[in-house]
Amino acid sequence: MMPVISVKNLDHYFGTGQLRKQVLFNINLEINTGEIIIMTGPSGSGKTTLLTLVGGLRAAQSGSLQVLEEEICGVNQKKLTEVRRNNGYIFQAHNLHGSLTAIQNVRMGLELHSNISPKEMLTRSQAMLEIVGLGHRVNYYPDSLSGGQKQRVAIARALVSQPKIVLADEPTAALDKQSGRDVVEIMQRLAKEQGCTILLVTHDNRILDIADRIIYMEDGHLISDSHSEQNDLAVNLG
Amino acid sequence: MIGLLSKLQRRTPLGWLQLSHHRSRLLVALSGIAFADVLIFMQLGFQNALYDSNTRLNRALLADIVLISPQSRNMQNLATFSRRRLFQAADVPGVKSATAMYIGLVTWKNPQTRRKTSMQAIGLNPEQPALDIPEVNQQLEQIKLPDDFIFDRASRGEYAEAIKQVDTGKAVTTEIDRLTITISGVFPLGASFGADGTLISSEDNFLRLFPRRRPGSIDLGLIKLQPGYDQKQAIADLKFHLPDDIKVLTKQEFVKFEEDYWKTESPIGFIFSLGVSMGFIVGVIIVYQVLSTDVNAHIKEYATFKAMGYRNFYLLGVIFEEAIILAVLGFIPGFVIPLGIYKLAVNATNLPIYMTAARALTVLSLTIIMCMLSGTIATQKLQSADPADMF
Numbered sequence: 107m108m109p110v111i112s113v114k115n116l117d118h119y120f121g122t123g124q125l126r127k128q129v130l131f132n133i134n135l136e137i138n139t140g141e142i143i144i145m146t147g148p149s150g151s152g153k154t155t156l157l158t159l160v161g162g163l164r165a166a167q168s169g170s171l172q173v174l175e176e177e178i179c180g181v182n183q184k185k186l187t188e189v190r191r192n193n194g195y196i197f198q199a200h201n202l203h204g205s206l207t208a209i210q211n212v213r214m215g216l217e218l219h220s221n222i223s224p225k226e227m228l229t230r231s232q233a234m235l236e237i238v239g240l241g242h243r244v245n246y247y248p249d250s251l252s253g254g255q256k257q258r259v260a261i262a263r264a265l266v267s268q269p270k271i272v273l274a275d276e277p278t279a280a281l282d283k284q285s286g287r288d289v290v291e292i293m294q295r296l297a298k299e300q301g302c303t304i305l306l307v308t309h310d311n312r313i314l315d316i317a318d319r320i321i322y323m324e325d326g327h328l329i330s331d332s333h334s335e336q337n338d339l340a341v342n343l344g
Numbered sequence: 345m346i347g348l349l350s351k352l353q354r355r356t357p358l359g360w361l362q363l364s365h366h367r368s369r370l371l372v373a374l375s376g377i378a379f380a381d382v383l384i385f386m387q388l389g390f391q392n393a394l395y396d397s398n399t400r401l402n403r404a405l406l407a408d409i410v411l412i413s414p415q416s417r418n419m420q421n422l423a424t425f426s427r428r429r430l431f432q433a434a435d436v437p438g439v440k441s442a443t444a445m446y447i448g449l450v451t452w453k454n455p456q457t458r459r460k461t462s463m464q465a466i467g468l469n470p471e472q473p474a475l476d477i478p479e480v481n482q483q484l485e486q487i488k489l490p491d492d493f494i495f496d497r498a499s500r501g502e503y504a505e506a507i508k509q510v511d512t513g514k515a516v517t518t519e520i521d522r523l524t525i526t527i528s529g530v531f532p533l534g535a536s537f538g539a540d541g542t543l544i545s546s547e548d549n550f551l552r553l554f555p556r557r558r559p560g561s562i563d564l565g566l567i568k569l570q571p572g573y574d575q576k577q578a579i580a581d582l583k584f585h586l587p588d589d590i591k592v593l594t595k596q597e598f599v600k601f602e603e604d605y606w607k608t609e610s611p612i613g614f615i616f617s618l619g620v621s622m623g624f625i626v627g628v629i630i631v632y633q634v635l636s637t638d639v640n641a642h643i644k645e646y647a648t649f650k651a652m653g654y655r656n657f658y659l660l661g662v663i664f665e666e667a668i669i670l671a672v673l674g675f676i677p678g679f680v681i682p683l684g685i686y687k688l689a690v691n692a693t694n695l696p697i698y699m700t701a702a703r704a705l706t707v708l709s710l711t712i713i714m715c716m717l718s719g720t721i722a723t724q725k726l727q728s729a730d731p732a733d734m735f
Contacts, residue, residue, distance in 0.1 A: 163651055164732045184655075190731075191653035201648040203358075205365035210356060217354060218653050224354050 110303050111137040116169035129155050131326045142304045147323035153307045161273040162189040191218050194264030196274040200256040202248045208259045209244040215263040234262040238292055254285030265296050274306045290316050359665030373634040374674045380627025381678025387619035388703050393695035398536040398606050402599045404475045410598040411565030414591050418605035420538040424561035429590050436581045438573040443472045445564040446550045455506045455518040464539035467550020479531035486528050487545045497530040499541025627714040635722035643729050651731035660723055667719035671712040
């Protein structure tokens with residue numbers, strides 16, 4: 107079985123000329139379908155940079171980066187934009203559009219897929235909002251929703267098109283313990299139901315338990331991967 | 345076509361939703377556009393009124409075809425040509441009549457204030473109505489009397505008393521150079537840039553004002569065709585029959601000839617075009633301000649859309665959607681308000697200021713271009729919506 111994400115010898119640099127700084131050093135990583143991966147580490151460790159590279163939000167510079175069996179290192183902007191449509195994104199700040207209602211925001215996640223009719227877009231958006239527990243708030247504007255509710259709308263938006271990969275950056279950072287917990291549990295449940303892979307960057311220790319694998323990064327290096335540790339453990343024990 | 349329609353149906357009207365969500369900003373934008381439109385409408389309205397008033401005399405001529413010297417520049421600067429040309433023209437098939445008109449500028453003493461001022465004098469044939477002004481044609485008998493003139497009641501200057509006197513039947517006398525003339529009647533024409541006022545009389549009376557002019561040299565030849573006769577054919581025949589020292593124009597062309605003079609030789613064209621450009625630029629700046637503020641306010645959301653996989657092209661579409669909505673909505677008050685101002689202006693200036701469908705269409709097009717232009721400049725801001733910065 108081909109891994110859903112395959113990173114080989116990935117380096118990344120910021121800046122040019124005198125100010126050029128290497129931020130990722132020889133990253134090697136394989137992620138399989140349906141895994142929930144948490145990337146953690148101190149600030150500046152490069153975990154968010156890695157996330158943006160895997161998500162096609164940044165162009166990879168050197169090495170190999172295969173996502174859904176397609177090489178995306180070295181492709182042009184147009185191709186990268188297309189690649190992004192297969193992913194769902196959840197940001198720390200929900201980034202919902204203030205002039206759109208909850209259901210309109212979720213619908214934006216479907217508009218890019220031309221095979222879905224307008225009617226179907228509305229029914230699916232409605233259904234998604236119900237799943238995240240906001241069925242009664244579909245016509246509310248973001249400024250009438252709480253932080254947790256906004257983040258749930260963002261999740262609905264990210265997942266409504268049933269993406270293969272979900273990328274989340276500190277989704278619980280702005281939320282209290284209960285809301286944060288609810289948010290990641292919804293993500294976990296939907297991921298299992300839709301069979302998608304989740305890549306989550308976080309500092310939040312309260313949610314580490316939902317992960318299948320924890321990847322720890324420091325100073326641009328991949329320090330430890332609990333998957334391989336477990337494997338090593340299994341090998342040692344077995 | 346169907347594909348485009350269905351595409352539009354699926355699309356969230358993001359531009360409209362963004363604009364309508366911020367009421368006060370929308371109103372500011374619409375006021376700005378309306379203001380620019382009002383400026384442009386007023387400039388065009390006044391310009392048109394001036395061209396109108398300057399061609400009033402030309403349009404009042406009772407003629408199908410007009411003959412002028414090629415040296416003539418406008419109604420107040422006509423070069424003379426030989427009356428013989430009229431006789432030659434009369435021979436051309438289809439011509440019903442060929443009459444002469446003399447026009448010149450005189451200095452007269454205002455009968456009321458006794459101060460000298462310049463006046464346009466017209467000498468016409470009393471046996472043949474040359475102007476489409478009923479009051480003039482009703483008084484053709486009295487202008488046969490020696491030194492008897494009729495006067496434009498809409499002339500510019502202080503004439504109210506004198507006109508009142510003439511209206512009650514009492515004649516008014518005044519001087520032109522050393523000649524004493526009588527004003528026995530009035531008619532309505534209107535002042536223009538070229539002439540503050542007009543006096544009309546017979547050819548003989550006119551020539552007495554200009555002792556150095558030869559009766560054989562006339563300023564305008566007015567040609568009337570047989571009813572129903574093919575105008576194009578007549579013109580071709582006249583051009584063929586008459587030598588090159590005479591210009592043959594249809595009445596329409598003669599009106600345009602006058603208009604073109606004022607467009608190019610006077611500052612009217614330049615001044616009002618400048619005014620229109622200023623109005624346009626004001627509009628562009630205001631709409632640009634609104635659109636770029638709008639883009640800035642939504643940069644994060646746009647970057648999010650880019651992250652989701654929306655192309656730059658889509659976001660450009662949103663901005664242009666906003667530009668068009670602003671243009672159309674802003675045009676509504678921008679059209680209605682000038683209607684009111686025109687009325688006020690007519691009362692204040694006595695100029696013929698009015699709205700035309702062509703002008704409304706022109707300003708609507710300018711408004712749309714104005715908004716699209718602002719939109720194009722505002723899209724520069726979009727470049728900074730970088731999805732990678734969202735994380």
